[in-house]
Amino acid sequence: MKTFLREIQGVFLSLKLTIFLLITIALVSIVGTLIPQRQEVGEYIEHYGEALFQLFDLLGLLNVFGSWWFQLLLVLLMANLVSCSLKRFPRLATLKSLTARERLGRLGPHVTHFSLIIILVGSLIGNVWGFKAFVNIPQGESVNAVALKNSNRMVNLDFTVRCDRFNVSYYQGSQTPKEYLSDLTITESGREVVKKTIRVNDPLQHKGISFYQASYGITPSRPGKSKAELEITPKGNGSKGYRILVAEGETKEIAGTGHRVQFAAFVPDFSLGEGNRIYSKSDQPNNPAIQVKIYQNGKLSFDGWSFLRYPDFHGSRDDTYRVKFLNYSGGGRPYTGLMVVKDPGVWVVWTGFGLLVLGLFLSFYFRRRSPLY
Amino acid sequence: MINHYLFQLTAFTYLLSMILYFLYIGTKKEVLGATGSWIALAGFGINTAAMVVRYVESHQLGIGYVPLSNMYESMVFFGWAIVGLNILFERFYRSRSLGAIIMPLGFLTMGVAILALSPQIKPLMPALQSNWLVYHVITSFLGYAAFAVSFGVSLVYLLKKTGREGNSLFPNHKALETINYKAIIVGFLLFTVGILTGAVWANYAWGTYWSWDPKETWSLITWVVYAILLHSRYTGRLAGRRMAYVSITGFVAVLFTYWGVNYLLSGLHSYAS
Numbered sequence: 001m002k003t004f005l006r007e008i009q010g011v012f013l014s015l016k017l018t019i020f021l022l023i024t025i026a027l028v029s030i031v032g033t034l035i036p037q038r039q040e041v042g043e044y045i046e047h048y049g050e051a052l053f054q055l056f057d058l059l060g061l062l063n064v065f066g067s068w069w070f071q072l073l074l075v076l077l078m079a080n081l082v083s084c085s086l087k088r089f090p091r092l093a094t095l096k097s098l099t100a101r102e103r104l105g106r107l108g109p110h111v112t113h114f115s116l117i118i119i120l121v122g123s124l125i126g127n128v129w130g131f132k133a134f135v136n137i138p139q140g141e142s143v144n145a146v147a148l149k150n151s152n153r154m155v156n157l158d159f160t161v162r163c164d165r166f167n168v169s170y171y172q173g174s175q176t177p178k179e180y181l182s183d184l185t186i187t188e189s190g191r192e193v194v195k196k197t198i199r200v201n202d203p204l205q206h207k208g209i210s211f212y213q214a215s216y217g218i219t220p221s222r223p224g225k226s227k228a229e230l231e232i233t234p235k236g237n238g239s240k241g242y243r244i245l246v247a248e249g250e251t252k253e254i255a256g257t258g259h260r261v262q263f264a265a266f267v268p269d270f271s272l273g274e275g276n277r278i279y280s281k282s283d284q285p286n287n288p289a290i291q292v293k294i295y296q297n298g299k300l301s302f303d304g305w306s307f308l309r310y311p312d313f314h315g316s317r318d319d320t321y322r323v324k325f326l327n328y329s330g331g332g333r334p335y336t337g338l339m340v341v342k343d344p345g346v347w348v349v350w351t352g353f354g355l356l357v358l359g360l361f362l363s364f365y366f367r368r369r370s371p372l373y
Numbered sequence: 374m375i376n377h378y379l380f381q382l383t384a385f386t387y388l389l390s391m392i393l394y395f396l397y398i399g400t401k402k403e404v405l406g407a408t409g410s411w412i413a414l415a416g417f418g419i420n421t422a423a424m425v426v427r428y429v430e431s432h433q434l435g436i437g438y439v440p441l442s443n444m445y446e447s448m449v450f451f452g453w454a455i456v457g458l459n460i461l462f463e464r465f466y467r468s469r470s471l472g473a474i475i476m477p478l479g480f481l482t483m484g485v486a487i488l489a490l491s492p493q494i495k496p497l498m499p500a501l502q503s504n505w506l507v508y509h510v511i512t513s514f515l516g517y518a519a520f521a522v523s524f525g526v527s528l529v530y531l532l533k534k535t536g537r538e539g540n541s542l543f544p545n546h547k548a549l550e551t552i553n554y555k556a557i558i559v560g561f562l563l564f565t566v567g568i569l570t571g572a573v574w575a576n577y578a579w580g581t582y583w584s585w586d587p588k589e590t591w592s593l594i595t596w597v598v599y600a601i602l603l604h605s606r607y608t609g610r611l612a613g614r615r616m617a618y619v620s621i622t623g624f625v626a627v628l629f630t631y632w633g634v635n636y637l638l639s640g641l642h643s644y645a646s
Contacts, residue, residue, distance in 0.1 A: 015608075022601060026594050033587040033638055065585040123583070132581065171436070171496040179499055200499035201578050212580040213499075341580040349582060353569045360565060364558045 012083040021077045028073070032064035066150070078120050085113045105366030112359030119352035125345030131155055137163035138219060138335040142187070146340045159188045161211065166336040168216060173310055175286055180213050182336040208342055215337030218268070218285055228263050228290050230306070231324040241324070251295070258296060259321075265291040266328070270307065278305070283332075292323050374430050376440075377492045379423030380449055384483035386416030387456065391480050394472035398542050406469035406542075413456055413476060420453045420483075427494070436496045441510040443495070444635065448486035450510070454518035455479040458556075462522065466552060470542040474525040505574030509567060513592075516564030517627055520599070523556040524624035527617035550613070553620055554606065561599050568592050587638045588630065595626040 011017055035056060036043075044053040044062065060067045090106050098106065133146035133155055142162035145154045164183040171178045179199060186194040186206050196204045203212040226248045233241035234257075242254045244261055251262040267280040270289035281287075287309055294302035306325035307313055314322060393409030396402075427440040440446040459475040530549045533541065544552065571589070572582040583589060602619045605611035611619065 015604075019601065022597050026597050029585075029590045029594060032585065033590050033634070037585070065590075174496070176496050177499060178496065179502075201503040201505075201574075203577065203580070210580060212578070214579070339580040343581075346576065346582070350573070353572070357562075357566060357569065360562050364562065 009083070012080050013087055014080075015084070017080050018077070018084065021073060021080060025070075025073050025077065028064055028070065031061055035061050037065065038063050074120065078117060081113055081117055085110055085117075101366050104362050108359055108361075108363030108366060110359075111355055112363055115352045115355030115359050117352075118355060119349050122345040122348030122350075122352055125348060126343040127345075130341070130343040130345065133340040134214070134337070135161075135340055136217070136335045136337050137161065137182075138333045139163055139166050140333075157209065159186050159193070159206065161186055161338075163336050166216060166334045168334075170309060173312070175309055180216055180336075182213055182338070184211065208344065210341050210343075212339040212341065213336070214339040216334065217337065218283070218332040218334050226263075226266050226328050226330045228266070228325065229327040230261065230290075230292065231326055232259065232261060232292075232294070233322040233324075234259065235320050235322075241322070243326075247330075251293075260295040262293040262295070263290060264293045264303075270305070288325070288328060290325050290328070292325075294321055294323075374427075374492075374494070376423050376427035376430055377487075379419055379426055380483065380492070381487050383416050383420040383423055383449070383452070384480065384487050386412060386419055387452070387476060387480040387483055390416060390472065391476040394469070394476055398470060398473045401542060406472070409472050409476070410460075410463060410469055413459055413472060413479075416479075417453065417456045417460060420449065420456065424449065424453065431494050434494055436494065438497050438502075439507050440494075441507060442497055442501050443491075445486055445490040445492050447510060447514060447631075448482055448490060451514050451517060451521075452479050452482035452486065454515050455482060455521050458518050458522050462552065462556075466544070466548075468542075468544055470544065471526075471552070473543075474529050475522055478521050478525050500578050503574060503578065505570060505577065509570040509574050512563050512570055513567030516560045516562075516567050517631065519556050519560030519563060520624050520627050523553050523560060523620045526553045526556065527620040527624075530617045531614060546613075550616065553616065557599060557602065557620065557623075561596075561603060564592075564596065564599070568596060587634045591626070591630040591634050595623065595630050598623045598626050 036047075039062075041053070044056070048056070056062050060069065064070055089110060095103055095106070132149045134149055135143050135146040137143050140163070142160045143157075144160040145156045147154055162185045164185055166180075166182045168180045169178045170176065181197050181199045183197050184195070184204055185192055186204075194204070194206055198204045198211060198213050200213045203210045205211075227245055228248070229243065229245050231241040231243050232254060233239065242257065242259075244252060244254055246252050246261055246263040248263050248266055251260050253260045267278065267289050268283055268285045268287075269281040270287045271279055271281040273279050285308075287307065289305050289307045291305050292302070293300060302318060302321045302323075304314075304318060304323065306323045308325050308328065311324050311326070390409045390412040393405050393412060397406035397409055424440055427446070428438075431437050431440065441450060455475060456479040459472055459479065462471050462475070463469060526549050529543055530546060530553065533543060533546065533549070535546065543549070568589075571592070575584070575589075576582040598619070602611065602616065602623060605619075606616060
């Protein structure tokens with residue numbers, strides 16, 4: 001028994017095991033980047049065919065980093081690291097015999113390795129005692145439970161999060177989002193305790209749980225419920241335009257002018273398909289567009305599309321009127337998509353990071369003049 | 374935009390410097406090496422000015438950001454860092470011949486940038502609007518640049534004939550190996566900080582410091598290759614030609630991390646179009 005344990009100890013103390021583990025982890029990780037991870041079954045079958053998909057699934061290659069054997073490799077590496085570090089730690093007598101510089105140089109690698117252990121411990125703490133979840137909160141509503149990312153379970157929060165307002169702003173004349181922000185309020189037992197506007201890169205933290213601005217959307221708009229604000233400028237009127245609010249499907253006269261404006265159609269994500277067919281790429285308001293028809297004396301004198309994001313773009317060559325699509329409301333409600341994370345190990349990880357940099361600096365700044373052997 | 378022209382001028386200046394260094398190696402005329410060196414310095418100045426001008430022009434467009442956010446901007450910074458290292462290493466090792474090794478890398482980087490990448494100043498997506506972008510990109514690319522120097526030096530190590538050591542202007546094999554090692558140490562330190570700042574930033578932006586996405590995973594693989602190299606050298610098991618090969622492998626990993634992931638794979642990190 002004793003020799004068996006000795007043998008096991010010998011394995012863990014070997015540098016050969018380290019190299020083996022590092023190379024194995026590296027190779028397996030490479031596969032994990034070449035094969036898309038954690039996608040839908042259908043996508044794999046479409047891309048690789050049924051046979052390869054079954055093979056990859058069997059070998060666990062579709063969720064490499066979350067698999068038990070990958071975690072095992074990391075644990076083995078950690079055990080190996082701990083064993084080797086303990087074994088090679090210089091004896092107190094040796095340390096005393098060195099100058100201060102030499103001491104720092106000798107300890108450098110140990111600090112480095114210790115820091116790696118700290119980082120792994122920190123991530124372990126986060127995995128076991130923390131969680132990652134997701135929640136969508138429509139504007140004006142509150143939630144007190146979030147959906148765990150990798151399972152169907154919900155996690156209850158002991159407070160409520162309300163989204164007072166969600167807003168996405170775009171860069172002028174483009175579809176590139178400039179900023180997503182959510183005004184969040186946290187209430188406990190009915191009392192408002194925290195209010196914060198979160199953005200990407202600027203989360204809200206409360207009781208160890210962080211809320212990150214991750215995504216957003218609009219609950220699909222029900223047809224016929226939008227209202228649009230337009231600015232109509234008839235040709236020859238100079239820059240004097242008329243503002244008018246029209247509901248979807250409605251035809252309204254601009255007071256006292258004889259121009260009758262119709263909100264003919266609306267698409268939230270305007271796109272041109274084959275043969276210049278107009279369609280909506282999605283139900284998200286990425287490129288809201290309105291079809292406006294204008295009647296003069298009962299006759300149709302204008303029929304064109306205007307775009308919310310491109311107010312100065314006039315696609316229709318008919319310039320009898322200039323139509324600017326200013327704003328719209330109603331229809332679907334915006335919701336904010338939040339990533340919700342609890343990670344009690346994160347400060348352990350940050351400490352590990354700091355020690356890693358320190359350890360590397362000590363190792364190389366105070367390094368020996370010649371190799372060890 | 375003015376910054377485009379300045380970057381193009383930078384590329385030509387680096388090319389000129391590279392040619393002068395090559396001629397210096399071929400003819401051993403000191404004045405050619407000195408001129409190549411000064412031209413490299415001038416190019417570095419133009420490169421610096423170009424980045425500052427790009428920053429200013431981005432503000433004029435109403436966007437305003439530090440130009441490190443896409444492939445074009447990272448490549449021209451990469452070139453700047455490589456040439457900066459050339460200037461430093463040349464001063465430190467008092468050897469103009471290093472220019473013949475390092476300037477081609479600097480020129481190639483600028484050349485690819487101005488020929489193959491879009492120089493347009495585009496507004497930043499919300500995820501990129503953070504100071505962490507600056508810390509993360511600068512440290513990562515300074516690390517990449519040091520690894521590039523290691524790559525160049527390793528190539529010369531392998532191609533240089535042994536024996537007639539005194540005849541060539543390049544440092545001898547032992548010296549090349551030392552320069553390689555020092556470049557890797559500098560690179561490893563900077564690259565580590567690059568990975569760590571990336572992790573901290575990811576935590577603020579996405580709620581997690583590590584998500585095993587292809588970019589993160591490949592940067593870790595690169596880190597492990599160089600870590601293995603440093604360990605093996607420290608214990609005396611890696612020297613000479615074998616060290617040169619491993620250095621080159623490391624740089625191949627760098628190239629895959631930088632370009633391969635963006636263009637050959639897909640994921641959260643692929644900011645390429």
